[in-house]
Amino acid sequence: MAMNEGGAPGGxxxxxxxxDEILPCGRELAQVWExxxxxxxxPHTAGCPHCADALRALRSLEDxxxxxxxxxxxxxxxxxxxxxxxxxxxVRLELRPGRTLPLGEADEDAWxxxxxxxxxxxxxxxxxxxxxxxxxxxxADPQDTVRPAAAPPPGRLPRGPARIxxxxxxxxxxxLQLVADEVRARIVAAADRELGMRVAxxxxxxxxxxxxxxxxxxxx
Amino acid sequence: MTxxxxxxxxxxxxxxxxLATRGVAFLRPGLAELLRSSVGLGAGRGTSGxxxxxxxxxxxxxGSQGLDIxxxxxxxRGHRALDVTRAVRSAVVAALEEQAPEAVSARVRVTxxxxx
Numbered sequence: 001m002a003m004n005e006g007g008a009p010g011g012x013x014x015x016x017x018x019x020d021e022i023l024p025c026g027r028e029l030a031q032v033w034e035x036x037x038x039x040x041x042x043p044h045t046a047g048c049p050h051c052a053d054a055l056r057a058l059r060s061l062e063d064x065x066x067x068x069x070x071x072x073x074x075x076x077x078x079x080x081x082x083x084x085x086x087x088x089x090x091v092r093l094e095l096r097p098g099r100t101l102p103l104g105e106a107d108e109d110a111w112x113x114x115x116x117x118x119x120x121x122x123x124x125x126x127x128x129x130x131x132x133x134x135x136x137x138x139x140a141d142p143q144d145t146v147r148p149a150a151a152p153p154p155g156r157l158p159r160g161p162a163r164i165x166x167x168x169x170x171x172x173x174x175x176l177q178l179v180a181d182e183v184r185a186r187i188v189a190a191a192d193r194e195l196g197m198r199v200a201x202x203x204x205x206x207x208x209x210x211x212x213x214x215x216x217x218x219x220x
Numbered sequence: 221m222t223x224x225x226x227x228x229x230x231x232x233x234x235x236x237x238x239l240a241t242r243g244v245a246f247l248r249p250g251l252a253e254l255l256r257s258s259v260g261l262g263a264g265r266g267t268s269g270x271x272x273x274x275x276x277x278x279x280x281x282x283g284s285q286g287l288d289i290x291x292x293x294x295x296x297r298g299h300r301a302l303d304v305t306r307a308v309r310s311a312v313v314a315a316l317e318e319q320a321p322e323a324v325s326a327r328v329r330v331t332x333x334x335x336x
Contacts, residue, residue: 061246065246068297090249113332
């Protein structure tokens with residue numbers, strides 16, 4: 001699953017973000033990790049300094065992620081497969097963070113990467129029955145950027161309320177106006193309760209309809 | 221305490237304060253550096269190979285006595301991101317006041333790079 005459906009953040013400079021998770025030796029990071037997890041010997045990895053560095057970093061990240069378990073409520077317990085997945089999630093968020101968005105008030109210096117915020121919003125949308133979130137983009141609200149108080153640091157959006165655009169697939173039983181309102185409400189609530197991000201507007205695009213089994217309803 | 225601590229020592233002070241803040245899971249792990257090295261990118265990212273090095277950056281502010289401090293954190297699920305960033309800033313300022321009083325006028329920028 002792409003971390004930031006909707007593709008690379010267009011119109012913004014992220015030239016230092018690698019397209020693929022390829023190590024200098026040519027091996028793919030996720031593949032090296034998965035193979036090491038299975039315990040199968042690999043002649044290349046055994047002698048490759050890049051793979052060794054990557055595995056060391058991933059192991060230490062795995063320890064760090066595992067320690068967060070103590071901090072979580074009981075209902076969020078997860079198994080070791082989920083652990084490996086969460087490690088790679090952290091890696092991918094770092095590789096493809098998207099733009100950096102403001103948190104809190106205009107005079108603060110707190111930020112969050114777009115991919116992490118978008119993931120929060122998609123999870124909020126997915127909590128509605130029969131609704132699936134797709135692409136989620138977060139922009140500065142053009143209404144608010146008329147006041148150039150101070151230029152934002154490079155790669156960061158101006159410190160104003162955000163405009164969120166989310167695509168959703170919805171079950172046929174939903175009234176479309178109603179589901180758009182519900183999606184908007186979930187996102188506004190998540191922005192406030194989970195992030196602390198000010199929101200100017202939420203644009204909801206009904207991208208597709210789902211039949212009762214949750215599969216896409218439209219044929220061709 | 222020396223009159224002018226090396227940025228590296230200050231980064232350690234900052235990093236410890238950040239990690240002790242409730243809601244912080246860990247500093248940005250810096251795995252991207254492993255991949256970037258293949259294409260000659262990442263110059264000036266300030267990594268020294270130390271654990272968590274990409275999670276804290278400390279620089280002398282331009283033309284001022286203050287420091288520019290940037291912190292990149294991954295949060296634990298279930299904590300409000302803005303509240304954690306505010307707590308991180310307070311913890312960093314308090315730690316600097318105590319352990320590096322010459323750095324009190326620091327600007328502290330906190331960026332959430334993930335939630336785990």
